[in-house]
Amino acid sequence: MELFRYVLDNAGLLGQLTLEHISLVGVAVGIATLTGVPIGIAITKNERLARSVLYLASIIVTIPSIALFGVMIPLLSIFGYGIGYVPAVIAVLLYSQLPIIRNTYTAINNVNPALREAARGIGMSQNQRLRMVEIPLAVPVIMAGVRTAVVLNIGVMAIAAYIGAGGLGTLISRGISQSDPRQLIVGAVAVSLLAIIVDYALLALQKRLTPRGMERDVAAA
Amino acid sequence: MIRLDNLTKVFDTPKGAVVAADHINMEVPRGEICILLGPSGCGKTTTLKMINRIIRATSGKVFLDGEDTTGMNTQDLRRSIGYVIQQIGLFPNMTIEENITVVPRLLGWDRTAYKKRARELMDMIAMDAEAFLKRYPSELSGGQQQRIGVARALAADPPVMLMDEPFGAIDPINRAVIQDEFLKMQAELKKTIMFVSHDIDEAIKMGDRIAIFREGKLVQYSAPDDLLSAPRNGFVESFLGEDRALKRLNLVKVREVFSDEMGSVKPDDTLETALSRIDDFGYQNAILMVNDRGEPAGMITRSVARTTRGYCRDHYQTAPPVAQLDDDLRKVASLMFANDTTWLPCVDARGRVCGHITQRAMTHHLGSRYRSRPEDSAPLRSQPETKE
Numbered sequence: 001m002e003l004f005r006y007v008l009d010n011a012g013l014l015g016q017l018t019l020e021h022i023s024l025v026g027v028a029v030g031i032a033t034l035t036g037v038p039i040g041i042a043i044t045k046n047e048r049l050a051r052s053v054l055y056l057a058s059i060i061v062t063i064p065s066i067a068l069f070g071v072m073i074p075l076l077s078i079f080g081y082g083i084g085y086v087p088a089v090i091a092v093l094l095y096s097q098l099p100i101i102r103n104t105y106t107a108i109n110n111v112n113p114a115l116r117e118a119a120r121g122i123g124m125s126q127n128q129r130l131r132m133v134e135i136p137l138a139v140p141v142i143m144a145g146v147r148t149a150v151v152l153n154i155g156v157m158a159i160a161a162y163i164g165a166g167g168l169g170t171l172i173s174r175g176i177s178q179s180d181p182r183q184l185i186v187g188a189v190a191v192s193l194l195a196i197i198v199d200y201a202l203l204a205l206q207k208r209l210t211p212r213g214m215e216r217d218v219a220a221a
Numbered sequence: 222m223i224r225l226d227n228l229t230k231v232f233d234t235p236k237g238a239v240v241a242a243d244h245i246n247m248e249v250p251r252g253e254i255c256i257l258l259g260p261s262g263c264g265k266t267t268t269l270k271m272i273n274r275i276i277r278a279t280s281g282k283v284f285l286d287g288e289d290t291t292g293m294n295t296q297d298l299r300r301s302i303g304y305v306i307q308q309i310g311l312f313p314n315m316t317i318e319e320n321i322t323v324v325p326r327l328l329g330w331d332r333t334a335y336k337k338r339a340r341e342l343m344d345m346i347a348m349d350a351e352a353f354l355k356r357y358p359s360e361l362s363g364g365q366q367q368r369i370g371v372a373r374a375l376a377a378d379p380p381v382m383l384m385d386e387p388f389g390a391i392d393p394i395n396r397a398v399i400q401d402e403f404l405k406m407q408a409e410l411k412k413t414i415m416f417v418s419h420d421i422d423e424a425i426k427m428g429d430r431i432a433i434f435r436e437g438k439l440v441q442y443s444a445p446d447d448l449l450s451a452p453r454n455g456f457v458e459s460f461l462g463e464d465r466a467l468k469r470l471n472l473v474k475v476r477e478v479f480s481d482e483m484g485s486v487k488p489d490d491t492l493e494t495a496l497s498r499i500d501d502f503g504y505q506n507a508i509l510m511v512n513d514r515g516e517p518a519g520m521i522t523r524s525v526a527r528t529t530r531g532y533c534r535d536h537y538q539t540a541p542p543v544a545q546l547d548d549d550l551r552k553v554a555s556l557m558f559a560n561d562t563t564w565l566p567c568v569d570a571r572g573r574v575c576g577h578i579t580q581r582a583m584t585h586h587l588g589s590r591y592r593s594r595p596e597d598s599a600p601l602r603s604q605p606e607t608k609e
């Protein structure tokens with residue numbers, strides 16, 4: 001009851017923090033998609049390069065976020081961005097690379113070789129093949145990677161409150177430092193709910209982006 | 222016209238070099254279907270795919286309509302060649318219409334032109350445009366998908382088609398139907414076609430010429446009838462099978478073997494006349510009764526003619542099955558076996574009796590090819606040593 005009252009009383013703040021959170025993750029994963037997808041496609045041309053890139057991306061994910069922020073503070077301070085928005089976005093950008101690059105790479109590589117041969121035999125150039133066949137077929141799996149990145153990083157972004165990036169993590173950190181369970185619980189629940197809701201929203205988007213003729217395959221997968 | 226000039230492919234594998242195609246020389250005349258046939262791994266697919274450069278030739282040349290393709294741009298070359306693969310390979314993200322208009326769109330046709338073409342193509346493969354153009358490949362049966370695959374290859378009206386076991390993934394009944402449809406289409410379109418198969422019966426049915434491969438080498442290149450009647454060596458002979466003479470039954474039409482001499486009686490003739498005619502023509506058991514329109518109406522047997530008095534119209538037995546002039550001998554043999562008879566009356570397209578065909582004439586016709594061992598098929602064979 002007390003929690004409920006708290007939520008009502010602070011609805012404005014809560015809404016603002018949620019929007020902040022979404023925009024932070026959205027911008028970061030958006031940029032990550034713009035970089036990760038081309039990288040994922042590019043490395044399908046070279047297996048050795050692919051292995052190194054994927055290895056590097058996996059290592060990045062194993063770095064605890066607190067440590068990553070710690071490393072970035074002195075580095076980015078040089079440019080005057082030691083704390084706040086910029087390092088938070090960069091961290092999420094880095095964490096997002098693995099699911100996005102890996103899913104893109106796998107999806108393009110797994111395009112049925114018969115389709116690739118048909119496309120070649122018909123006389124499509126490499127770019128036409130990518131644009132007309134391979135990318136449309138890979139979209140569902142790429143989108144699954146983006147979803148993973150978003151959900152993962154909604155959690156990571158909560159911690160970015162400690163370097164002053166804002167977002168729902170602010171409630172959690174305040175709850176801890178002020179020993180206020182209400183803020184702590186509301187913050188934590190809001191982060192979880194946000195992750196679940198966004199995941200569903202992206203799933204709906206993924207279905208819309210899936211070429212119609214492939215819906216059956218996707219449902220089966 | 223497709224001409225292969227010393228076309229060779231060597232694959233470098235960890236286990237050493239594999240010669241998949243070894244100095245292949247052959248020529249497919251314009252408008253004909255050439256079947257590449259042979260056991261698994263003999264290099265049929267490799268040879269085919271070197272023509273549209275899915276596989277790069279190690280050496281040798283490909284000529285299309287007399288023009289050396291070596292200098293041509295790969296994409297232009299491929300867009301001028303229709304390509305059908307066994308796995309069909311329709312793009313699942315595109316509608317049927319988008320699939321069959323891929324090549325015209327790549328070639329930059331305008332929208333009305335390729336939309337119109339899509340409808341023409343659907344007519345050609347006997348599928349309903351309204352019902353299918355907006356569907357996706359996953360919503361079609363295997364046989365329908367294969368037809369679409371053929372339509373896609375035909376879209377830009379290429380003079381040359383390459384087909385790698387195009388009907389291999391279809392059940393036997395549907396396959397026969399699609400083969401027939403395809404032959405009907407080819408009779409009008411007159412494409413120059415190179416077609417891989419490992420099914421001898423398909424090769425005999427579809428091919429104007431058959432190229433037999435063994436371990437990367439072209440062993441014999443002949444018309445189906447020449448191949449079956451004069452296999453060049455033991456390998457070809459065993460590959461074609463012990464029953465190869467029977468397979469020739471498919472290739473020969475009644476028209477080539479029947480005799481237009483034929484004794485018959487009318488319903489109004491007496492049985493006495495029937496008996497004397499049976500003796501005159503030297504028939505053993507019976508004579509055919511033909512009605513006024515010239516159609517077979519019944520049989521008068523020798524025993525009835527000898528022991529009974531009266532008119533044929535009152536004493537006949539049911540007429541035997543008949544052979545059409547355009548039936549192949551395989552059907553005729555089957556009818557003879559089923560009816561325990563050694564001859565059948567032959568009828569023309571209007572059902573009128575025009576002669577008869579005997580088992581003896583059939584075996585004689587098939588056997589004569591073996592006895593004479595013709596050398597006239599020589600120009601069809603590849604003879605690298607005589608070229609240039």
Ligand SMILES: Nc1ncnc2c1ncn2[C@@H]1O[C@H](COP(=O)(O)OP(=O)(O)OP(=O)(O)O)[C@@H](O)[C@H]1O
Nearest residue numbers: 232234239241260261262263264265266267268419
């Ligand atoms: N990419 C490749 N690398 C190495 N060897 C290959 C390659 N492709 C084919 N070969 C070899 O070349 C030979 C001919 O292969 P090809 O695919 O042309 O046979 P095929 O006559 O089409 O057989 P099938 O009837 O089984 O399709 C085989 O020995 C095969 O193992």
Ligand SMILES: [Mg+2]
Nearest residue numbers: 265266267417
């Ligand atoms: Mg093959």
